[in-house]
Amino acid sequence: MQSTVGIESGNISLGKRKRLAVKGRFTLFLMALPFLVLVLLFSYFPLYGWIYAFYDYRPGIPLAQSNFMGLYWFKGMIASEVQRQEVLRVLRNTAAMSGLSIATSVLPVIFAIFLSEIGKGWFKKTVQIFTTLPNFISWVLVYSFAFMLFSVDNGFVNHLLMSLGFIDRSLHLLATDDHTWLAMTLWNIWKTLGWSAIMYIAAISGIDQELYEAAKVDGAGRFKQMWHVTVPGLMPTYFVLLLLTIANFINNGFEQYYVFQNAINSNHIEVLDLYVYNIGVQNSNFFVCNRHQYVEILNKCRPALCR
Amino acid sequence: MRTGFKISFSWFSVMNTTVFAIFTLACIFPFYYLFINTISNNDLSDKGLIMFVPQGIHFTNYEQVLKIPGLLTSIAVSVSRTVLGTLVTVAASAFLGYLFTKNAMWGRKFWYRFLVVTMYFNAGLIPWYLVMLHLGMTNNFLAYILPQAVSPFFIILVKTFVESTPAALQESAEMDGAGYLVIFYRIVVPLVKPILATITIFSAVTQWNMFTDTLFLITDSKLFTLQFILYRYMNEATSLAALMKSMQGSSGMNIANMVNPTTIRTTVSMFVVAPIVLVYPFFQRYFVKGILIGSVKG
Numbered sequence: 372m373q374s375t376v377g378i379e380s381g382n383i384s385l386g387k388r389k390r391l392a393v394k395g396r397f398t399l400f401l402m403a404l405p406f407l408v409l410v411l412l413f414s415y416f417p418l419y420g421w422i423y424a425f426y427d428y429r430p431g432i433p434l435a436q437s438n439f440m441g442l443y444w445f446k447g448m449i450a451s452e453v454q455r456q457e458v459l460r461v462l463r464n465t466a467a468m469s470g471l472s473i474a475t476s477v478l479p480v481i482f483a484i485f486l487s488e489i490g491k492g493w494f495k496k497t498v499q500i501f502t503t504l505p506n507f508i509s510w511v512l513v514y515s516f517a518f519m520l521f522s523v524d525n526g527f528v529n530h531l532l533m534s535l536g537f538i539d540r541s542l543h544l545l546a547t548d549d550h551t552w553l554a555m556t557l558w559n560i561w562k563t564l565g566w567s568a569i570m571y572i573a574a575i576s577g578i579d580q581e582l583y584e585a586a587k588v589d590g591a592g593r594f595k596q597m598w599h600v601t602v603p604g605l606m607p608t609y610f611v612l613l614l615l616t617i618a619n620f621i622n623n624g625f626e627q628y629y630v631f632q633n634a635i636n637s638n639h640i641e642v643l644d645l646y647v648y649n650i651g652v653q654n655s656n657f658f659v660c661n662r663h664q665y666v667e668i669l670n671k672c673r674p675a676l677c678r
Numbered sequence: 679m680r681t682g683f684k685i686s687f688s689w690f691s692v693m694n695t696t697v698f699a700i701f702t703l704a705c706i707f708p709f710y711y712l713f714i715n716t717i718s719n720n721d722l723s724d725k726g727l728i729m730f731v732p733q734g735i736h737f738t739n740y741e742q743v744l745k746i747p748g749l750l751t752s753i754a755v756s757v758s759r760t761v762l763g764t765l766v767t768v769a770a771s772a773f774l775g776y777l778f779t780k781n782a783m784w785g786r787k788f789w790y791r792f793l794v795v796t797m798y799f800n801a802g803l804i805p806w807y808l809v810m811l812h813l814g815m816t817n818n819f820l821a822y823i824l825p826q827a828v829s830p831f832f833i834i835l836v837k838t839f840v841e842s843t844p845a846a847l848q849e850s851a852e853m854d855g856a857g858y859l860v861i862f863y864r865i866v867v868p869l870v871k872p873i874l875a876t877i878t879i880f881s882a883v884t885q886w887n888m889f890t891d892t893l894f895l896i897t898d899s900k901l902f903t904l905q906f907i908l909y910r911y912m913n914e915a916t917s918l919a920a921l922m923k924s925m926q927g928s929s930g931m932n933i934a935n936m937v938n939p940t941t942i943r944t945t946v947s948m949f950v951v952a953p954i955v956l957v958y959p960f961f962q963r964y965f966v967k968g969i970l971i972g973s974v975k976g
Contacts, residue, residue: 397784399782399783410792410796414800417801418805420801486698488690504958507887511889515712515947519943527711530729565705618798647804
């Protein structure tokens with residue numbers, strides 16, 4: 372306090388400059404403000420909604436007039452055998468899909484390493500261009516592809532297998548619950564592998580060529596060079612991306628599972644987000660009170676599980 | 679890359695090349711398969727008989743499918759949300775990215791974190807939906823644009839890029855009495871064009887592909903996007919085909935080229951994929967550059 376006064380009384384020009392700087396500070400802030408308000412509205416405001424989980428909220432009645440329920444809904448969820456089973460099933464699905472995507476997160480690394488072994492040339496460029504393309508289409512379109520290729524009566528795969536004599540009857544490849552987790556993982560790989568690999572290809576081009584020379588002098592073969600030079604060179608990038616995957620463990624994408632879900636595979640495809648949507652929004656009893664709280668609780672659980 | 683390897687390793691190259699060739703084919707084949715099915719004889723494609731080569735080539739499907747009520751509107755909605763949304767997102771990202779390079783900004787560090795943190799969490803579907811409801815974002819075209827406008831990732835990209843440009847350029851403009859807005863528009867924007875190109879592409883692709891916001895927020899069919907219409911057609915194509923048939927019956931079309939559920943699905947899919955495939959060759963080198971910039975900066 373005192374020092375501020377001292378400066379202002381002691382040195383006018385400094386005070387003036389300071390006031391100008393302060394004006395600049397707020398001008399800058401005011402220019403950013405409209406955008407920050409948008410962030411507040413769309414990202415922070417929804418957090419307030421978690422409070423509904425502790426109230427006996429009914430549509431039309433303001434929250435202030437609703438009864439505070441404490442942990443009532445949470446206790447109810449744990450106490451009810453059916454609800455517990457449901458939540459466990461959904462969590463199992465979520466964990467399985469996220470686990471599989473973590474397990475397959477090394478594939479882009481392998482892809483990039485082996486592609487860089489091909490050298491530079493038209494083939495490498497072609498592979499890069501075409502394998503990246505699926506990343507830029509929507510999941511709806513991926514589903515449309517799946518429909519064309521794997522449907523029962525006019526799908527490509529069934530026709531091919533039948534004309535080659537491998538099968539007599541069409542296989543139900545989409546409306547089946549047998550390999551849902553695997554199928555979802557494979558689709559995800561198909562869509563994202565080439566794209567994720569680009570990041571590693573970029574990282575490989577950043578590795579010092581002298582390291583390879585040195586390794587060669589030491590008698591390292593092609594695979595030893597990959598293992599002792601390329602792989603360690605990629606690890607920092609890998610861990611950054613892995614961390615992102617882990618951060619999204621609970622929040623592992625809604626769209627893919629939504630478009631691929633059907634009456635038969637719902638048991639294994641319902642991840643947390645999809646489940647919340649299915650019971651909360653689609654059943655159109657969104658505002659039926661118990662359901663609503665239940666969904667709120669699920670929503671609430673999510674960040675807690677993230678930590 | 680490392681040439682002069684012994685011939686004994688050629689089996690490795692052969693295997694390697696083969697695996698990549700197969701995966702590349704698997705990535706590209708669905709696009710080709712979709713295309714040949716839209717231009718082939720509709721009866722054959724409905725039975726799944728068009729597998730590798732198109733037969734009975736014709737292009738009437740595109741005209742026919744455009745006549746489905748609501749499809750043209752949805753294309754218009756998708757195009758306008760892509761154009762407007764991208765403009766807003768790129769402008770907002772560029773401007774905010776620039777502002778956040780200014781140390782003088784009041785509470786800069788805090789606000790930057792305030793922004794970046796939103797990359798890592800969200801409140802969940804229901805609270806988000808309730809807020810959108812309260813903000814009047816349901817059945818509102820703005821719902822396609824405003825929530826996307828401020829994107830932390832793009833802002834980080836712009837900020838790092840601006841920081842890598844020489845500070846003297848901005849300083850000299852400041853000496854000449856230029857304000858923040860003038861500096862932004864006259865000095866910064868021209869300098870950061872490469873990163874803006876990358877952001878434009880990413881944002882446009884996101885906007886074009888977005889499906890869930892229509893699903894959650896829009897019930898008015900005038901605001902349906904092409905993606906949403908495609909999803910609906912995947913499930914309702916049979917009834918639509920019947921409608922189309924009754925419409926065609928009066929005009930005396932060639933019976934073999936009547937629109938059927940498969941044709942509707944594939945042709946609408948073509949409308950969805952065409953813009954991406956058409957611009958892809960041009961933007962491919964930009965996003966590779968963008969990724970390189972991003973990965974180098976870490």
